[in-house]
Amino acid sequence: xxxxxxxxxxxxxxxxxxxxxxxxxxxxxxxxxxxxxxxxxxxxxxxxxxxxxxxxxxxxxxxxxxxxxxxxxxxxxxxxxxxxxxxxxxxxxxxxxxxxxxxxxxxxxxxxxxxxxxxxxxxxxxxxxxxxxxxxxxxxxxxxxxxxxxxxxxxxxxxxxxxxxxxxxxxxxxxxxxxxxxxxxxxxxxxxxxxxxxxxxxxxxxxxxxxxxxxxxxxxxxxxxxxxxxxxxxxxxxxxxxxxx
Numbered sequence: 468x469x470x471x472x473x474x475x476x477x478x479x480x481x482x483x484x485x486x487x488x489x490x491x492x493x494x495x496x497x498x499x500x501x502x503x504x505x506x507x508x509x510x511x512x513x514x515x516x517x518x519x520x521x522x523x524x525x526x527x528x529x530x531x532x533x534x535x536x537x538x539x540x541x542x543x544x545x546x547x548x549x550x551x552x553x554x555x556x557x558x559x560x561x562x563x564x565x566x567x568x569x570x571x572x573x574x575x576x577x578x579x580x581x582x583x584x585x586x587x588x589x590x591x592x593x594x595x596x597x598x599x600x601x602x603x604x605x606x607x608x609x610x611x612x613x614x615x616x617x618x619x620x621x622x623x624x625x626x627x628x629x630x631x632x633x634x635x636x637x638x639x640x641x642x643x644x645x646x647x648x649x650x651x652x653x654x655x656x657x658x659x660x661x662x663x664x665x666x667x668x669x670x671x672x673x674x675x676x677x678x679x680x681x682x683x684x685x686x687x688x689x690x691x692x693x694x695x696x697x698x699x700x701x702x703x704x705x706x707x708x709x710x711x712x
Contacts, residue, residue, distance in 0.1 A: 469681065471707055472500035472525060474650065474688035478696055479504075487516045494520040496701045502648075502686050504528040504555070507543035514547055525684060526551040526622070526648055531578055531589065541585045551588040551647060553622045559596035562607040572614030579619045590620030590647070595658060598631025598638075606633060612642055621645050622686070625676040626652035626663070635672055639679035649676060649683040651703060652690070660690040665702035667710060677711050685711065 473493055475482055481489035486509075493501060499522055506513050506527045517524060524547050529540045531554045544552045554575075561567050575591060582589035597608040608628075612621065623646050628635050639646055653669035655662045666673050666687065677685070687703045689696055 468708075468711055470500060470525065470684045471498065471704065471711075472502050472684055472686045473498050473700055473704075474502045474504070474528070474686050476504045476528070477687070477689040477692075477700060481697075486512055487519055490516040490520045490522060492697055493700065494522050496697070496704055498687075498700075498704060499523065500525055500684075502526050502528065503547075506547060506549075507540045510543040510546055517547070524549055526553060526686070528553050528555040528592065530554060530556070532557060532574060537578055537581060538585075541582050541587055541589075544587055545585050549587065551590065551620060552582060553590050553592045553620075553648070555592040555622075556594070557591070559594075559600070562597050562600045562611075565602050565610060568602065568607055568611045569614050572611050575619055576614075576616045579616060583618055588618065588620050588647070590622060592622040592648075592650070593624050593627055593631075595627045595631035598628050598633040606631070606638065608633075609638070609641060612645060615645070619645070620647040622648035622650060623676075623680070623683075624650035624652060624688075625673060626650065626654060626671050629656055629671045630658040636675035636679040639676060639683075644682065646680050646683050648686055649680050650688045651677075651685050651707065652688050653703075661693060663689050663691055665699050665706060667703075667706040674710060677707075 579589040600607040
């Protein structure tokens with residue numbers, strides 16, 4: 468079974484209130500890996516919490532593309548023992564034309580080279596607009612991938628890709644082994660984050676996505692959850708344990 472992690476943004480309120488307690492509670496569900504966000508802003512706090520709960524952070528999210536000193540983010544990632552840094556957000560207006568996408572890809576390539584100097588990988592995480600935007604009949608995310616150097620990785624969010632109108636298994640197959648991480652998220656395809664549900668119980672073809680990216684690290688995430696989000700994460704983990712073979 469591939470590595471399974473959880474995006475700490477899912478429990479951001481608990482992280483803000485008690486980082487150590489939130490990470491410990493996730494570890495109690497059986498998760499041994501987490502994906503922090505904004506880790507460069509409180510690196511030592513994260514390291515303390517991860518060590519105490521005996522979890523690791525193979526990947527993390529940070530706003531590298533707009534950073535004045537991206538090397539500081541990469542250094543923080545190395546301190547936490549990460550292998551992959553992901554920028555999770557570039558606004559929709561930058562995904563509308565071929566020239567925009569090509570220019571953005573060149574910036575990503577440059578940063579990936581900088582990350583590589585520190586033994587790290589760098590990549591990007593999608594929302595829905597990278598898929599709903601089409602350039603010459605192709606999803607903008609696919610056009611973007613075509614400009615990337617081989618070392619650049621992608622973290623595909625299956626939920627947002629589906630909301631954006633993509634056939635997610637086909638997209639993952641087309642992107643190939645560049646997809647190193649897969650956000651496992653489910654819900655309704657209208658993009659109502661308040662309707663997100665544990666994996667396997669919504670409208671996203673999560674099983675198809677897993678089959679199309681068999682080696683990608685699975686990262687459980689909720690943008691929002693109507694109930695106890697820790698219970699929702701545990702249900703997603705249980706579904707993955709049963710169905711991701």
